[in-house]
Amino acid sequence: MRKTYVIGDIHGCLRQLRGLVDRCRLDCGEDRPKFIFIGDYIDRGPDSHGVVEFLMGAQKSDSETVICLRGNHEALALLSTYDTANVPVWLHNGGEATLLSYRVGTPAEMPHDHICWFQSLPIHYDDGLRFFVHAGIDPNKPLNQQAENDCLWMREPFLSDRQNYSRLVVHGHTPTLNQMPEQRTNRLNVDTGAYLGGPLTAAIFDDRSPKPLGFLQEY
DSSP, X not given: OOOEEEEOOOTTOHHHHHHXXXXXXXXXTTSOOEEEEOSOOSSSSSOHHHHHHHHHHHHHHOTTTEEEOOOHHHHHHHHHHHOGGGHHHHIIIIIHHHHHHHTOSSGGGSOHHHHHHHHHOOSEEEOSSEXXXXXXXXXXXXXXXXXXXXXXXXXTTTTTOOOOOSSEEEEOXXXXXXXXXXXXXXXXXXXXXXXXXXXXXEEEEOSSOSSOOEEEEEO
């Protein structure tokens, strides 16, 4: 049975990304793995450009098994390309590291195909057992009626909520304090703070149960 590997917030940590993807492929053996990347590929870490190139290349090689969601940092970059008034907010949230990695001075100078890729990224993904989203959901709305802003930015009241959503919500956005994924009955947080010195984490799933089979991490 095919395994699905869900990888948390990367934030420009290309070395960890390459190592973790290799470990996932090794774990999967001869089977064809499915990858879901939860967003926040850019900002703060050392090689946002390399991470985006890596993910775009992976999708081009196999678009059926590589799903990349949009994070709030990709959204901030997009807003900055549309309106320069948004640039200070993006820079305050780590955008300067992205511009350095692209060797440009403004977001408008970033490669057009990368900007188009950010724009094309879906906000969430539902595989029938799990609901994948960057930040979280509004607990008071059905999964099929979630607002984009909540999917990209939500923390509370989602993080404290205990209700059953009919899917396990798999998300990132809020780095865990102990560098381990946070597993609750209704959600799983896979952001373990890679850019803060923590590991990049992959949760392993199959189609037999919503719960993860285990985790792989790369420091």
